[in-house]
Amino acid sequence: MGDHCCPVVANVPVSARYWHMVLEAPPLACAARAGQFFHLKCPAPPGEPAPFFRRPMSVYQARPDRGRVEFLYKVAGHGTRGMAALRPGDSFDILGPLGRGFTLDLAWRRIIVLARGVGLATLAPLAQDAAQLGVGVTAILSARSPEDVLCREVMAEAGARVLAVTDSEGTSDPDKVAALIRAAVARAGAEAIFTCGSNRLLQLSQALARELGLAGEVALEQQMACGLGMCLCCVRAFRGADGEIEHRRVCWEGPVFPLQEALSW
Ligand SMILES: Cc1cc2nc3c(=O)[nH]c(=O)nc-3n(C[C@H](O)[C@H](O)[C@H](O)COP(=O)(O)OP(=O)(O)OC[C@H]3O[C@@H](n4cnc5c(N)ncnc54)[C@H](O)[C@@H]3O)c2cc1C
Known part of the structure; x- marks a missing residue:
């Protein structure tokens, strides 16, 4: 780092x-893992002062073969x-890779990735890693409209088996997404579910994981300042394995956490 x-x-x-931004960064392309992030020193927009704090951004693609790191951003x-x-x-001045990324179990046969908007940028490299390891992926991509569906x-x-759901088509309601996931699990099986970018989808993933006996993780987005675990700006409450409330730094202990330990907001 x-x-x-x-x-x-x-x-x-x-x-x-x-x-979509592509950077030439050969050592970082080898080091960055799915779910990790970089802390970006964004330059001043035209006619405005430069932002004081860096901005966190997930690794969208880290391609060692091309020596490139990519971001997909809103x-x-x-x-x-x-x-x-x-x-x-x-x-472009970028700090990282930072944080704890996703964990894949080689014994799994299939995972579900479920995200909305730029949350899909965070999950795309996980789907690629899973595919390389021979783990099947069902990807449920949620967006406002078909034009906004990212990462297809x-x-x-x-x-991945890709299923897109959108607000404009009336297919992205939690009940409809839940039915889609139940059908996907009944059809092809799955051992874990991963999500990012939406409180509604986090709650849905937690409920379905309990119902269907799935493992899982969530990548959380939280405003942060130092990104290095020192300033405590990004501390959030979690429910620890023993059921007690614990406070953790999203930048340092995360941004990826066990699915059932994250508290919705
Ligand atoms: C670990 C991590 C990974 C992220 N990955 C991506 C990504 O891949 N692509 C992407 O587009 N965005 C991502 N984000 C969100 C991104 O950091 C914010 O959109 C960005 O910091 C906004 O900065 P800004 O100066 O443009 O907007 P600001 O003017 O600072 O804020 C604009 C709006 O964005 C909200 N916001 C600001 N910072 C954050 C934040 N850290 N998380 C959530 N909302 C925020 C503000 O509350 C405000 O409503 C990620 C956030 C985290 C913590």
């Missing part, structure tokens, strides 16, 4: 709200506006 100035290879919009505010202003050849191609290329 360290602070690196990486050349921008590409930084382009992929839809009205989401952007332009949400000050920092990500500055990020979107970077052009090929610019240098990456998941499909990894060999």
Whole structure:
């Protein structure tokens, strides 16, 4: 882990709200794991001051063969506006890889990944890792509308069975997603479920995991400052294995946590 100035290879919009950035970073491409994140020193957006704090961003792709690290991001505010202003050849200061990533059990035959919006960026490399290890993947991608469904191609290329649900088509309600997951488990089996990016989907995953006897993990998004476990800005409450409430740093003990230990918000 360290602070690196990486050349921008590409930084382009992929839809009205989401952007894709590719950085040249050979050592980081080898080091970064699915579920980990980088802490980004976003430059000043045009006409605005530079953000004071870094911004956390999940590893979307870390490709050792190409020496590249990639981010898939939503332009949400000050920092990500500055990020979107970077052009090929610019240098981007990124700190990481940070945090604890996902865990895959080689005994599993199939996992379910369930996420919404940029939460899918966090789960895409997990689906690729699973595929490489011979673990099947059912990917349920949730979005506002069909145009907003992210990561469809990456998941499909990894060999995942991809099911998209959207608000505009009326298919993303928790009851409908629950029915889809029950049907997927009945059809092909699954031993674990992974989620990110939505409180509603976290609650649904926890309930279904209990009902169907699935293991699982959740990647949490929490505003953070140092990203290194020192400032305690990102502390959240969890239910420990013994049922007691514990406080943990999302940046350091996470951002990936056992599914049933996360408390919904
Ligand atoms: C571990 C981790 C991984 C993440 N991965 C991704 C990713 O792959 N792609 C992506 O688009 N976003 C990701 N996020 C969220 C991303 O960090 C925020 O969208 C970003 O910090 C917003 O910064 P900003 O300056 O553009 O917006 P700000 O002006 O700071 O805020 C704009 C809005 O975003 C909210 N926000 C700010 N920081 C966070 C945060 N850390 N988490 C959630 N909401 C926040 C604010 O409450 C506000 O509503 C991740 C967050 C974490 C903690």
